[in-house]
Amino acid sequence: MIYDVLIIGAGITGTMTARCLAAYDCSVAVAEAGPDVAWEATRANSAIIHAGYDCVPGTVKAKMNVRGCAMMEEICRTLGVSYKKCGSHVVAFGEEDEATLRELYDRGIRNGVTGLRILTREELRQMEPNISEAATASLWAPGAGIVCPYGLAIAAAENAATNGVDFYFRFAVSGVRETDGYYTVSNGTDTICARRIVNAAGVSSADVAKMLGDEGLDVQITPRRGEYILMDKKCGGTVNSTLFAAPSAKGKGVLVARTVHGNLLIGPNANEVERGDTSVTAAGLAEITAGAKRLVPSVNPRQSITNFAGIRATPSTHDFMLFASEEKKGIIHAIGVESPGLASSPAVAEYIVQLLSEDGLILRKRENYIPTRRAEGNPKLFAEMTDEERAAAIAADPAYGRIICRCETVTEGDLLSAMHSPLPARDIDMLKRRTRAGMGRCQGGFCSPRAAALLAADQGTTLDHITKSGGGSWLVRKREDIVREVEDHA
Amino acid sequence: MRKKLIVIGGGPAGLAAAVAACDAGIAPSDILILERDREPGGILNQCIHTGFGLHRFGEELSGPEYAGRYVDMVRQRQIKIVTDAMVLSLSEDRHLSFVSPATGFVRAEADAVILAMGCRERTRGALSIPGTRPAGVYTAGCAQRYVNMEGYMPGSRVVILGSGDIGLIMARRMTLEGAKVLCVCELMPYSGGLARNIVQCLNDFDIPLHLSHTVTQIHGKDRVTGVTIAAVDEANGRRPIPGTEQYIPCDTLLLSVGLIPENELTVGAGIHMDPVTGGADVNQHRETSAEGIYACGNALHVHDLVDYVSEEAEIAGRAAAQRIQAMEKQSAHTITVKTGFGVRYSVPQRIDVTDGVEDVRLFFRVCDPYKKVRVLVTDEQGNAIAKRARNAVAPGEMESITLRADAIRMLADSGCTQIGLCLEQMEV
Structure with a gap:
C-alpha cells in the first residue's frame, strides 16, 4: 500500500505528530530505527515542561515552547499521562x-x-x-511542569496505533526512491511507500534530510x-x-x-x-x-x-527547523528539535500537520476517532489506582492482585496489559517503560526473573529467548550452551 | 478483617515468629502470615547449598530443607499463610491493607504485627558504577534465582564484585554449573563473607580474590562485553588508583555488595529507625517504637546465619503472644546500649526492664577485623558487667554477648539508663 504520510522517527516529535494525524482520515506509518518508541533523545532527558522564558524571542523554539507548554496539560489528561504543573x-x-x-x-x-x-x-x-x-x-x-517523556511518547503512539497508524520498528532508513508521485523508503531489506514524509529523526534528522533530497541543507x-x-x-x-x-x-x-x-x-x-x-x-x-x-x-x-x-540532538543553527522542503514536494522536516523539544512537542506536531495540509494533505476528521490510548479508554496502572479501584480491578482480574514489582507496586495485571497493548511490550525494558516494573530501588533484582517468565509465557518461548532490550541483550542462556561456550573459549 | 497477630513475611523470620507465637498460646486461627512470593520460605528457597541449621537443628541442611522444617511446623499448627500477598500500607496503630489474587484487596487490623520482610540487595545504581547499561549486570541473588529456581545461566564468563556471602556462594555455584568465574573483587582489604565460604567457594575452585579492588567501568552495548577493574587506595577514600586499571573481557558482572533491610512499610508507619542497621530501633523483645509492632530477621538487621534469624524471630513471636494475652504491660525502666570502640551497632538497641526480665543476648557487628579482643559491656561508671574474649572478629561475622537477667535487674535497681558495648584490645 501507499501511505498518505510516513513519519521517520518515533521520538516525542514523531509520536505526537502521529497522534495529531490519527485524528484525520488518512493512512499513516511511523518508521523507527530503534526497537521501541522514545528510543534516543526522548528516552533520557530532564523530563521538564519548560515554561518558555529561556528561548531567544522570535525563534521557532520560543513560539513552539510557549504554545506547547500551554497545550500539555490537556493532552496529558486526554491520554491518561501523569503531568504536574510544579513550576x-x-x-x-x-x-x-x-x-x-x-x-x-x-x-x-x-x-x-x-x-x-x-x-x-x-x-x-x-x-x-x-x-x-x-x-x-x-x-x-x-507554568513549568514535569512529565514522563517516554511515557508521553508511548501514550501518544498507542493512541495513534489505536486509530490505525502502523509502526515499523528496527527500520533504520537507508535509502529513498521517488516514483510516480510517491516515495519508497528502504531500510535495506524492507520498504515503506508514502506520498508524504515527515522527517522527525532527531539526532539523525540532518542525515535523513540529505537522504530525502535536501543535500544542500546547511545544518549539522x-x-x-x-x-x-x-x-x-x-x-x-x-x-x-x-x-x-x-x-x-x-x-x-x-x-x-x-x-x-x-x-x-x-x-x-x-x-x-x-x-x-x-x-x-x-x-x-x-x-x-x-x-x-x-x-x-x-x-x-x-x-x-x-x-x-x-x-x-543539538543543531548548528541553534533553532528548530520546521519547514516543507523546497527541493522535493511532500517532504516536511523537523530538524534539530532539541530541548525544549518535549515541552514544544504538541505545538510542533500541530505545526507539522499544518505544513502537511498546506502541501495538499486533505484533513478530514476521522469517523469513530478514539481520543484515548485504547478503544476501552486509558489504561491505569495499579500503583495509580485508589483502593476502591484496586479492589474492583482484582475482582475483575485476579492478576491485578499479584504484585510482581514490589518497589513500584506493579502487578501481573499491569504487565499483561502492557504485553497486550497496541504497541506490545516484547522485552524487559519495554515492560519497564510501560509499567515501571524494575524502576524502583531494587532495580529489578526481584522482579526481572518473574517479568521475564511472563514475557516468555506470553510469547510461547523459553527464558533464553527473552532480552533486556532486543538485539543481543540476552538475559540468560541454557546450561548446555554456557558449558559449550566455556569449553570453546578454553 | 481482624486478627490477633499478623506476620508480614513468610520467610524464615516470619515462619519462626508465627510458630513461636502459636506455641506461646495464640490460637492458630488468630494468626495470619502474609507472604509476597508464590511459596513460603523466602530467599532460602533459592539457597540450595548446605550450611543452614548447624546451630538450630545440629545438622547441616540446605536452604529449602531449613525452610521446609518451619513450613511443616506452620502447617502442623494449621496457621494460615496467604501467599502471593503484598502488604501495601501499615499504620502505627496496626491497621494494614494487602492484596493477593485469592483474597482481593483486604483491609485488616491486628493486636500485634510482626515485621519480617527480609532485605534486598544493593544495586549497581547505588554504587554508581560508570559505563554503559547493557544486559548481564545482576545482583548475586537475582542470578541465584535464575540458576537455582528457573534453571538458566546468567552468563558464561563472570566477574563478581563484592565478597559478601551470596557472591561467594554464587562463585561456586556458577563454576559448578559450567561457567568460568574469572575473579572476585572486594573493595575492602578483607572479605565481607564468612571465612568458611572463602575457603569452600573460592580457594577450593582456584578463583582469585582481589582485595582492595573495585569495578570502575562496565563495557558493552546490548550485553556486557567486559569490565575494567582497578586497585583502590586505602588511604584516599578507597578511590581507584590511576594506572592500575585492568580490562577483563566477560559477559556477566555479579554484584554482591551488601544487603539492605526492607523497611518501606516500617518507615511508612512512622516507626523509629536505626540509621546504622537500616532496621527499626527495638527493645529486647524486638518491639519497635510503635506499640505492638515487632521486627525480626533481616528486616531488622542483616544476619549471616539463618539460625540466628529463627532465634530472633522467636523472641518477637513470644513477645507478641505475651502482649496479646494482655499481660499487663508494666511501665518499664529502659536501659539504652551505647556502642563504643570497635562496635558498629547492637541489636537490641535498648533493654526494657520489667519484673519478668530474662537474659538478653546483644547481637552486634564490629567495625573492622580485630585479633585478640575482649568484648566488654560496662555500666555508666565503666565497670564491666559482662565480658567475652574473642581470638578474631570481623565485620562479616555477627558477634553476640549475653547479659544475665540478675545483672540487668541490678543495673535497673541502681538507676542505670545506659550501658556501653565496646571492644578492648588484649595484650598480645
Whole structure:
C-alpha cells in the first residue's frame, strides 16, 4: 500500500505528530530505527515542561515552547499521562546571576510566558526550604511542569496505533526512491511507500534530510550527552519544584527536580560525544553531583538508585527547523528539535500537520476517532489506582492482585496489559517503560526473573529467548550452551 | 478483617515468629502470615547449598530443607499463610491493607504485627558504577534465582564484585554449573563473607580474590562485553588508583555488595529507625517504637546465619503472644546500649526492664577485623558487667554477648539508663 504520510522517527516529535494525524482520515506509518518508541533523545532527558522564558524571542523554539507548554496539560489528561504543573525556579547566586534572571524575565515576557516573577531570597526559601544559603534570588515560572517523556511518547503512539497508524520498528532508513508521485523508503531489506514524509529523526534528522533530497541543507546535528542520577523516592520531597542554576555560556546548568513519579533527579552535564554513546562517566557523575549540591546542599549521592545518560540532538543553527522542503514536494522536516523539544512537542506536531495540509494533505476528521490510548479508554496502572479501584480491578482480574514489582507496586495485571497493548511490550525494558516494573530501588533484582517468565509465557518461548532490550541483550542462556561456550573459549 | 497477630513475611523470620507465637498460646486461627512470593520460605528457597541449621537443628541442611522444617511446623499448627500477598500500607496503630489474587484487596487490623520482610540487595545504581547499561549486570541473588529456581545461566564468563556471602556462594555455584568465574573483587582489604565460604567457594575452585579492588567501568552495548577493574587506595577514600586499571573481557558482572533491610512499610508507619542497621530501633523483645509492632530477621538487621534469624524471630513471636494475652504491660525502666570502640551497632538497641526480665543476648557487628579482643559491656561508671574474649572478629561475622537477667535487674535497681558495648584490645 501507499501511505498518505510516513513519519521517520518515533521520538516525542514523531509520536505526537502521529497522534495529531490519527485524528484525520488518512493512512499513516511511523518508521523507527530503534526497537521501541522514545528510543534516543526522548528516552533520557530532564523530563521538564519548560515554561518558555529561556528561548531567544522570535525563534521557532520560543513560539513552539510557549504554545506547547500551554497545550500539555490537556493532552496529558486526554491520554491518561501523569503531568504536574510544579513550576520552576532559575536560581541566582549573586549579582551577575541576578542580571541573567532579569534578562530571562524580559525574554519570557516577550515570548508571552505568563506568571513570571523574580523572587527574593526569602520568598525563594519559603517555597524551597532546602535551597542553598548562597542563593540570592530566583526567577519563578509557575507554568513549568514535569512529565514522563517516554511515557508521553508511548501514550501518544498507542493512541495513534489505536486509530490505525502502523509502526515499523528496527527500520533504520537507508535509502529513498521517488516514483510516480510517491516515495519508497528502504531500510535495506524492507520498504515503506508514502506520498508524504515527515522527517522527525532527531539526532539523525540532518542525515535523513540529505537522504530525502535536501543535500544542500546547511545544518549539522551534534549529539551532546547529558548524564543524570536518579534518587530514591524518599528524597523526592527535597524540592517542591524544578530548580535550575542560572544559565551560563555552557548551557542551562545542572537542575534538581522531582520527577512525576516522585523520585529526585539531578543532572545533566553537556558533553559532545560519538553518536549513540550513552555511557556514564565517573567524572560526569561527580560534576552533576557537585552542581546539584550547589543548588541543594542536602542532595546525597548515596541515595542514587540508578544513573543514566541521554543524547540531545543539538543543531548548528541553534533553532528548530520546521519547514516543507523546497527541493522535493511532500517532504516536511523537523530538524534539530532539541530541548525544549518535549515541552514544544504538541505545538510542533500541530505545526507539522499544518505544513502537511498546506502541501495538499486533505484533513478530514476521522469517523469513530478514539481520543484515548485504547478503544476501552486509558489504561491505569495499579500503583495509580485508589483502593476502591484496586479492589474492583482484582475482582475483575485476579492478576491485578499479584504484585510482581514490589518497589513500584506493579502487578501481573499491569504487565499483561502492557504485553497486550497496541504497541506490545516484547522485552524487559519495554515492560519497564510501560509499567515501571524494575524502576524502583531494587532495580529489578526481584522482579526481572518473574517479568521475564511472563514475557516468555506470553510469547510461547523459553527464558533464553527473552532480552533486556532486543538485539543481543540476552538475559540468560541454557546450561548446555554456557558449558559449550566455556569449553570453546578454553 | 481482624486478627490477633499478623506476620508480614513468610520467610524464615516470619515462619519462626508465627510458630513461636502459636506455641506461646495464640490460637492458630488468630494468626495470619502474609507472604509476597508464590511459596513460603523466602530467599532460602533459592539457597540450595548446605550450611543452614548447624546451630538450630545440629545438622547441616540446605536452604529449602531449613525452610521446609518451619513450613511443616506452620502447617502442623494449621496457621494460615496467604501467599502471593503484598502488604501495601501499615499504620502505627496496626491497621494494614494487602492484596493477593485469592483474597482481593483486604483491609485488616491486628493486636500485634510482626515485621519480617527480609532485605534486598544493593544495586549497581547505588554504587554508581560508570559505563554503559547493557544486559548481564545482576545482583548475586537475582542470578541465584535464575540458576537455582528457573534453571538458566546468567552468563558464561563472570566477574563478581563484592565478597559478601551470596557472591561467594554464587562463585561456586556458577563454576559448578559450567561457567568460568574469572575473579572476585572486594573493595575492602578483607572479605565481607564468612571465612568458611572463602575457603569452600573460592580457594577450593582456584578463583582469585582481589582485595582492595573495585569495578570502575562496565563495557558493552546490548550485553556486557567486559569490565575494567582497578586497585583502590586505602588511604584516599578507597578511590581507584590511576594506572592500575585492568580490562577483563566477560559477559556477566555479579554484584554482591551488601544487603539492605526492607523497611518501606516500617518507615511508612512512622516507626523509629536505626540509621546504622537500616532496621527499626527495638527493645529486647524486638518491639519497635510503635506499640505492638515487632521486627525480626533481616528486616531488622542483616544476619549471616539463618539460625540466628529463627532465634530472633522467636523472641518477637513470644513477645507478641505475651502482649496479646494482655499481660499487663508494666511501665518499664529502659536501659539504652551505647556502642563504643570497635562496635558498629547492637541489636537490641535498648533493654526494657520489667519484673519478668530474662537474659538478653546483644547481637552486634564490629567495625573492622580485630585479633585478640575482649568484648566488654560496662555500666555508666565503666565497670564491666559482662565480658567475652574473642581470638578474631570481623565485620562479616555477627558477634553476640549475653547479659544475665540478675545483672540487668541490678543495673535497673541502681538507676542505670545506659550501658556501653565496646571492644578492648588484649595484650598480645
